[in-house]
Amino acid sequence: MTDLTNLTISEARTKLRAKEITAAELTDAYLCAIDSANGSLNAYVAVTHDQARAMAKASDERLANNSGGALEGIPLGIKDLFGTEGVHTQACSHVLDGFKPRYESTVTANLWADGAVMLGKLNMDEFAMGSSNETSYYGPVINPWRRSRATTIVRPVTHTGDAAFVSDGGVRTERTLDNMQLVPGGSSGGSAAAVSAFLCAGATATDTGGSIRQPAAFTGTVGIKPTYGRCSRWGIVAFASSLDQAGPITRDVRDSAIMLKSMASVDAKDTTSVDRPVPDYEAALGQSIRGMKVGIPREYRVDGMPDDIEALWQKGIAWLKDAGAEIVDISLPHTKYALPAYYIVAPAEASSNLARYDGVRYGLRVPGKDIIDMYEKTRAAGFGREVKRRIMIGTYVLSAGYYDAYYLQAQKVRTLIKRDFEQVFAAGVDTILTPATPSAAFGVADEDMAADPVKMYLNDIFTVTVNMAGLPGIAVPAGLDEKGLPLGLQLIGRPFDEETLYRAGHVIEQAAGRFAPQKWW
Numbered sequence: 001m002t003d004l005t006n007l008t009i010s011e012a013r014t015k016l017r018a019k020e021i022t023a024a025e026l027t028d029a030y031l032c033a034i035d036s037a038n039g040s041l042n043a044y045v046a047v048t049h050d051q052a053r054a055m056a057k058a059s060d061e062r063l064a065n066n067s068g069g070a071l072e073g074i075p076l077g078i079k080d081l082f083g084t085e086g087v088h089t090q091a092c093s094h095v096l097d098g099f100k101p102r103y104e105s106t107v108t109a110n111l112w113a114d115g116a117v118m119l120g121k122l123n124m125d126e127f128a129m130g131s132s133n134e135t136s137y138y139g140p141v142i143n144p145w146r147r148s149r150a151t152t153i154v155r156p157v158t159h160t161g162d163a164a165f166v167s168d169g170g171v172r173t174e175r176t177l178d179n180m181q182l183v184p185g186g187s188s189g190g191s192a193a194a195v196s197a198f199l200c201a202g203a204t205a206t207d208t209g210g211s212i213r214q215p216a217a218f219t220g221t222v223g224i225k226p227t228y229g230r231c232s233r234w235g236i237v238a239f240a241s242s243l244d245q246a247g248p249i250t251r252d253v254r255d256s257a258i259m260l261k262s263m264a265s266v267d268a269k270d271t272t273s274v275d276r277p278v279p280d281y282e283a284a285l286g287q288s289i290r291g292m293k294v295g296i297p298r299e300y301r302v303d304g305m306p307d308d309i310e311a312l313w314q315k316g317i318a319w320l321k322d323a324g325a326e327i328v329d330i331s332l333p334h335t336k337y338a339l340p341a342y343y344i345v346a347p348a349e350a351s352s353n354l355a356r357y358d359g360v361r362y363g364l365r366v367p368g369k370d371i372i373d374m375y376e377k378t379r380a381a382g383f384g385r386e387v388k389r390r391i392m393i394g395t396y397v398l399s400a401g402y403y404d405a406y407y408l409q410a411q412k413v414r415t416l417i418k419r420d421f422e423q424v425f426a427a428g429v430d431t432i433l434t435p436a437t438p439s440a441a442f443g444v445a446d447e448d449m450a451a452d453p454v455k456m457y458l459n460d461i462f463t464v465t466v467n468m469a470g471l472p473g474i475a476v477p478a479g480l481d482e483k484g485l486p487l488g489l490q491l492i493g494r495p496f497d498e499e500t501l502y503r504a505g506h507v508i509e510q511a512a513g514r515f516a517p518q519k520w521w
Contacts, residue, residue: 004030005178006198008251008254009074009201009255009259011252012026012073013071013072017068017071019063022056022097023057023060023063024060026073026075026201027052027055027058034047034119034199035047036103041140041141041144041199041520041521042140043122043123044121044122045090045122046087046442048121051087051117051118052075052119053486055116055118056073056117057409058075059072065367067168069112069113070115071115071258073121075117075118075313076116076119076200076202076203077124077194077195078120078517079124080190082107082235082236082483083203083518084105084108084118086099086102087100087121089101089343090363091126091128091321092126093137093138094137094359094381094384095383096357096363098363099127099277105232105234106231106234106235106269107232107235107246108204110264110265114262119200122134122203125186125386126342126386127237128188128211128239128244129187131185131211131214131457132186132446132456133183133187133188133189133193133461134389135384137384140183141184142182142193142221143181143183144196144521145220145441146217146517147180148175148177148484148518149176149486150484151177158469167426177518179468180265181443181444182442182443183442185215185219186214187206188212189215191203191204191205191217192205192249195221197521201255202251203260204246204248205223205246207467208239208245209463211242211347212249212469213463213474213490216249216475216488217437217486217487218437218479219441220236220515221475221488222247222251222256223247223249223250223251224473224498225472227245227470227472230245230273230274231247231260231264231273232265232267232269232270232272233272235269239353240350244261247260248263252514253285253505253506256508258501261282281499284506285506287503289423290323292324292325292326292432292504293325293328293430294317294325295328295390295424295432297330299432302468304460305435306439313434313435315479315512317319320504330429330477337413338413339460345410345411347390347391348398348407350390350391350399351391351398352440354391357378357379358378358379359379365378366380366381366382387470418470420469428495431492431493431504431510432491432492433489433504434490435490436463436475436487436488436489437463437487438459438484440486442483472494472496472500472503473491473492473493474490474505475488475489476505477514481488484516488510491505
């Protein structure tokens with residue numbers, strides 16, 4: 001039964017349609033895995049055992065009649081930001097205590113319409129504000145990956161199936177895990193950890209400044225942020241409305257293509273969703289990239305970037321070149337302004353969006369001597385430290401006397417960042433290759449990160465430009481660092497050209513191979 005959780009979405013889909021396995025068996029295997037591992041990883045904040053089994057039973061009935069949907073019987077985890085009718089939806093914040101919506105988000109409704117099964121709600125940074133999944137009211141998510149130390153043993157080795165070591169002739173390299181807990185990245189840390197640890201076949205996630213791609217890179221999974229407007233935002237708890245976009249986190253590129261096809265749609269309830277056909281992304285996989293022009297931006301070589309990241313970038317360049325792509329140097333001159341501009345625009349929108357949490361209609365309410373006192377006490381008790389910090393920054397930059405100096409200037413910078421990309425694509429570049437993150441996963445409760453929030457914000461240095469420009473970006477696992485931790489490469493594409501990202505991402509995946517953590521939980 002346990003082996004069922006090792007199946008990719010594509011593999012499980014094939015076996016379900018061939019009636020080699022049942023959706024009930026697959027769902028039970030995942031529920032058992034969750035019950036066994038979640039105490040160690042804290043990836044789920046709510047597990048919907050009964051609902052999952054009922055949905056799996058219905059899937060089996062449809063499969064028996066050969067009327068199954070594109071994701072029929074596939075068990076998924078859902079980030080706690082997505083509204084799920086009658087099920088825990090709290091954005092992992094104390095201020096939304098007990099909230100269970102009477103509606104379903106458009107993205108999850110699309111998944112259920114295609115036959116997917118909900119396993120439960122996944123942990124995340126509170127209101128999606130964080131890069132480490134440590135701001136959640138329900139505690140940090142633990143990365144299933146751990147640092148390891150390599151020991152070389154010289155002796156004849158003929159065969160092993162143990163992922164703990166690799167063999168080369170008569171030399172065996174064994175990796176010993178240390179006990180340090182690492183973050184899975186954020187804000188979609190629960191989604192990334194659950195997929196990486198085989199606690200769901202795939203997961204929904206959201207990306208405001210890198211919250212899909214950064215945790216995917218930290219956990220050896222694939223994460224795509226689609227073009228702004230590709231997936232409906234209706235029913236997703238808002239952080240920064242002009243930046244937020246839903247996307248999947250999966251184990252490989254094919255699974256990502258399968259999930260995004262089901263998630264994407266136009267939606268009359270979200271006027272920012274775009275009315276254009278959703279392609280068959282899976283059909284793009286395996287297509288030649290010969291002649292594809294891949295841009296390498298010089299501005300992404302930042303001071304202090306680890307040698308591992310630079311070496312990985314060069315590997316990615318070589319893989320794409322070997323597959324027939326043309327590599328060109330490009331310039332995105334306003335990149336250096338992206339991070340400071342993002343941390344003005346995003347908190348400004350957050351301060352407006354989070355004004356609705358006042359203790360009056362739903363969620364936490366802390367009594368006060370009058371309604372103003374109740375508002376203040378509820379918000380003081382309900383929001384965590386990072387959310388309060390961003391609300392205060394956002395309120396400040398929108399206040400009289402500072403709006404022009406900060407918010408308006410940041411929006412002008414955003415326009416320049418978007419123009420940089422437009423000029424590069426107009427010159428014939430098809431996709432842009434960059435690192436996904438400036439480092440591998442770091443430790444939980446890292447003292448340097450805790451003492452200086454800006455260091456935490458720098459985790460988004462390679463990803464925020466994509467959100468500011470509304471472009472699609474994908475993170476694909478491409479190797480391990482010297483401590484055995486996964487590293488990812490990012491591909492950035494033209495608006496609504498996710499197919500090119502999948503084509504090029506599949507080439508990287510085929511060259512790099514797939515990665516899974518050594519089980520310790």
